[in-house]
Amino acid sequence: AQKVTQAQTEISVVEKEDVTLDCVYETRDTTYYLFWYKQPPSGELVFLIRRNSFDEQNEISGRYSWNFQKSTSSFNFTITASQVVDSAVYFCALSEASQGNLIFGKGTKLSVKP
Amino acid sequence: GAVVSQHPSRVICKSGTSVKIECRSLDFQATTMFWYRQFPKKSLMLMATSNEGSKATYEQGVEKDKFLINHASLTLSTLTVTSAHPEDSSFYICSASAGQGGIEQYFGPGTRLTVT
Numbered sequence: 685a686q687k688v689t690q691a692q693t694e695i696s697v698v699e700k701e702d703v704t705l706d707c708v709y710e711t712r713d714t715t716y717y718l719f720w721y722k723q724p725p726s727g728e729l730v731f732l733i734r735r736n737s738f739d740e741q742n743e744i745s746g747r748y749s750w751n752f753q754k755s756t757s758s759f760n761f762t763i764t765a766s767q768v769v770d771s772a773v774y775f776c777a778l779s780e781a782s783q784g785n786l787i788f789g790k791g792t793k794l795s796v797k798p
Numbered sequence: 799g800a801v802v803s804q805h806p807s808r809v810i811c812k813s814g815t816s817v818k819i820e821c822r823s824l825d826f827q828a829t830t831m832f833w834y835r836q837f838p839k840k841s842l843m844l845m846a847t848s849n850e851g852s853k854a855t856y857e858q859g860v861e862k863d864k865f866l867i868n869h870a871s872l873t874l875s876t877l878t879v880t881s882a883h884p885e886d887s888s889f890y891i892c893s894a895s896a897g898q899g900g901i902e903q904y905f906g907p908g909t910r911l912t913v914t
Contacts, residue, residue, distance in 0.1 A: 721905075727889060728907040729842075775841065785832065786893075786903060790841045 686711050688778050690789035697766055698797050705761045705792045707776030713737075715781035718752065718759045723791070724772045732774075735759065766796045800826050802894050804906035811882055812914055819877045819909045821892030827872035828894035832903065833865075836889040848875055882913040 687710040697703045709718065720732040733743060735752050743750045747764045763770055776789040801824040811817050821831060830849050834842040846862075848854035848869035856862045864886075866878040875894075879886050889910050893903040 729891065729905040785844055785847060788842045
């Protein structure tokens with residue numbers, strides 16, 4: 685069974701704080717893809733990153749970084765020095781190569797206060 | 799990058815009427831298109847997957863006669879909500895993929911449907 689769990693429903697931080705959004709996934713496939721999306725209040729989904737199951741290298745993109753740990757089935761997302769514009773709902777998602785469709789977690793609402 | 803548009807962005811309709819939502823891939827050919835539904839403060843739930851020229855595959859619990867999906871060309875898919883009721887009010891998001899499956903899915907901006 686495929687499943688994505690984002691245990692943090694809401695997180696509130698003050699600007700410039702670092703924040704980590706957790707994502708734990710379940711899959712039986714050996715080939716799969718993990719994603720993070722940002723959904724600002726306007727509603728459109730903004731693609732942030734895709735990772736395949738064979739690439740466990742951590743990735744950094746500006747203030748964003750991702751930690752992929754197959755041993756714990758986690759794909760956590762860290763925002764360094766958060767800004768008010770980072771306020772949004774963040775979704776982690778999984779796609780199994782055998783299935784093709786995206787399974788989304790329930791999302792984490794991040795509020796960054798000035 | 800690949801662009802997907804949705805029209806309309808917002809629609810208000812009366813209970814009992816039908817509403818059509820269009821999803822277009824503007825700069826690539828979409829072999830597969832997906833339709834998602836998102837209730838307020840909830841996650842995206844896949845409704846159906848459609849491949850160009852064939853019938854859509856609906857997820858369990860989604861009424862195919864109520865949510866009609868047509869994927870007649872490689873750049874256009876439509877979702878028609880028939881005999882809409884207030885409980886159909888939701889945010890509908892489409893995505894398009896040039897390949898088979900969800901590896902590269904490009905999302906539209908969404909359509910907010912309100913049924914009065």
